[in-house]
Structure formats: C-alpha cells, structure tokens
Amino acid sequence: MNIFMKSTRRKTNAPLGVHVSIAGKISGAVERAHELGCTAMQIFSRSPRMWAAKGLDPAEVTRFRELRERFGISPLVVHASYLINLATPEGALKRRSVEALIDELDRADRLGANYLVVHVGSCSDGGSVEGVERVREALADVLASGQWSTRLLLEDTAGERGDVGANLEEIGMIVKGLPGGARVGVCLDTCHLFAAGYDISKPDGVERVARLVKETIGLDRVKVIHGNDSKKGLNCRVDRHQHIGHGGIGLKGFRAWLNHPAFRDIPMILETPKDSPEADPRNLKIVRDLVGSSTVSKEGRA
Numbered sequence: 001m002n003i004f005m006k007s008t009r010r011k012t013n014a015p016l017g018v019h020v021s022i023a024g025k026i027s028g029a030v031e032r033a034h035e036l037g038c039t040a041m042q043i044f045s046r047s048p049r050m051w052a053a054k055g056l057d058p059a060e061v062t063r064f065r066e067l068r069e070r071f072g073i074s075p076l077v078v079h080a081s082y083l084i085n086l087a088t089p090e091g092a093l094k095r096r097s098v099e100a101l102i103d104e105l106d107r108a109d110r111l112g113a114n115y116l117v118v119h120v121g122s123c124s125d126g127g128s129v130e131g132v133e134r135v136r137e138a139l140a141d142v143l144a145s146g147q148w149s150t151r152l153l154l155e156d157t158a159g160e161r162g163d164v165g166a167n168l169e170e171i172g173m174i175v176k177g178l179p180g181g182a183r184v185g186v187c188l189d190t191c192h193l194f195a196a197g198y199d200i201s202k203p204d205g206v207e208r209v210a211r212l213v214k215e216t217i218g219l220d221r222v223k224v225i226h227g228n229d230s231k232k233g234l235n236c237r238v239d240r241h242q243h244i245g246h247g248g249i250g251l252k253g254f255r256a257w258l259n260h261p262a263f264r265d266i267p268m269i270l271e272t273p274k275d276s277p278e279a280d281p282r283n284l285k286i287v288r289d290l291v292g293s294s295t296v297s298k299e300g301r302a
Helices: 003-007 027-035 058-071 091-111 128-144 168-175 190-195 203-216 250-259 279-290
Strands: 016-019 040-043 076-079 115-119 151-155 184-189 222-227 268-270
Touching: 016 279, 027 040, 027 058, 040 268, 058 091, 076 091, 091 115, 091 128, 115 184, 115 222, 128 151, 128 168, 151 168, 151 222, 168 184, 168 203, 184 190, 190 222, 190 250, 203 250, 222 250, 250 279, 268 279
Parallel strands: 016 040, 016 268, 040 076, 076 115, 115 151, 151 184, 184 222, 222 268
Antiparallel strands: none
C-alpha cells in the first residue's frame, strides 16, 4: 500500500478560507471571513487593476488587526496587484512593478499579513529563460530595499500569453539561489497547475506533482494553496476558475489533493466564483467534507 492510500482517512486542521472583499471598510473583510467560518483569509489591500492606491487608514488598520486577533484567523494572505510584471523586458514596466511590489509589502506588513502572493509575470518576447532571470533580478531589488514580517510568495501561472512560472521547474529556478531567498516562498494554484498541464484530477497525478514540487521547489517553501477547480480542460493554458468539483479537476482530484501528505496541512484559500451568496459557503463545505473522506460523492465530477 502506498503512502497516499495509508493516509486518506487522516483528518487535518489546516486553515481554510476564501478571498474576501474589502468593499466598504477593510476591517469588514475580517468580519465577512468570520461569518463564513474561515480560519484563514485572503484580501487585496487595494484595487488590483490600478497603479494608484489610497493610503491605509490607521484607524482601520488597528481595527482590522484587532478583529483578526479576536477571531483567530491565520494566516492572513494579501494578493498583490495584477498589474505587477516581474518578467517583463520593458524597463519602465519592470521598475514600476518593483516599486509597486515594495508598496504592496509595506501595506501587507502594516496589516499584519503573514504572506503576500504575487503572480510571477509574463514575457512579451516569449523567452522563458530570460524571463526567469528578469524575475530573479527584480526580486533581488525588492528584497534589498527593506525588511518585512510579511513573507513574499510566488504563484504558479496557467501558462497563457507568455506566462513565466507555469512550469514548476521555472519556479524552482527563481527561488533557489536567490539572494535573500529564504524570505520568498511559493503559493500553488490548483487551477493553474491543471491548466498548465499537470493532471491533478487523479491520485497518481497528485502524487507526481507532489514529487515534482519536492524535487524542483521544495515542499517546505509551499506556504499557501489556492484551491480552485478549472473551468477549462487539462493543458488549456487558460486561467478560468470554477466551483470545487464542477471543473476539470473534479471531486476525485480535490479529494486526492486535500488528503495527500504533501499538501493536507498547508493553508488553503478558495478563489472560486462568487456568482451567488451561497457560493462561498457551498465551496467551503465541499472542501471540508472531502478532507479525510475516501468515498466518491455523486455531486460534481468524481
């Protein structure tokens, strides 16, 4: 009997949460997460699609931190702006991206965030080797500019439009040997993995990914999982999130992932569609029910 089969029934207390809106007041995000029963949460600290950002209100920062401590929500993950592109060959965009990432770290640190997740970026020139090197250079500049309690996490990509980091080996090349690299970890997105060609819809596929992560990145560097099903098919190279069990990964894949010894104790944040008020509670329940389970539900793809 392999390691996976021996461990499928083990329960886990891994933190679980969703990406929560900061609409209104940023402290309201903590209250929303608590109402959903989250033990972890993710937010944007600003608009993810604009370079300009309002400063954080000191009173709101204080209330945010107080509420999070009161409710015991940890980790807090902040997602960085989508505009940041560390792999770009364009000098002006690269400088602006470095400056924006430093600001994101400052903001996340003020909020007491454990992690800041950033997309690796894309190359308009299509050169992944050059893109990896540019990311390393940009990260070195960021890390040399300050010290933060918040740890920076690089997120794997789906592989569309010249993405760097859809290949796990590329993520490993970036983080290993990076000056100050101990301050940089990894966030794995299940939808992105599937879209990039890693078939995690079956237990043996999850096992292969676990081994590859161990060899290329190091399992100890993976600090957060973004739990999302994939609306499109395997190796589609399209980043389209779907409700848990209703996409290409399916319930069987998520059951295998959630109970695999390499991943079961890592905090998971759901970024599934918010197309109804019931969406987040339903997806959270499905994930909780899959932890430790060994039977196939009739709901979703098995």
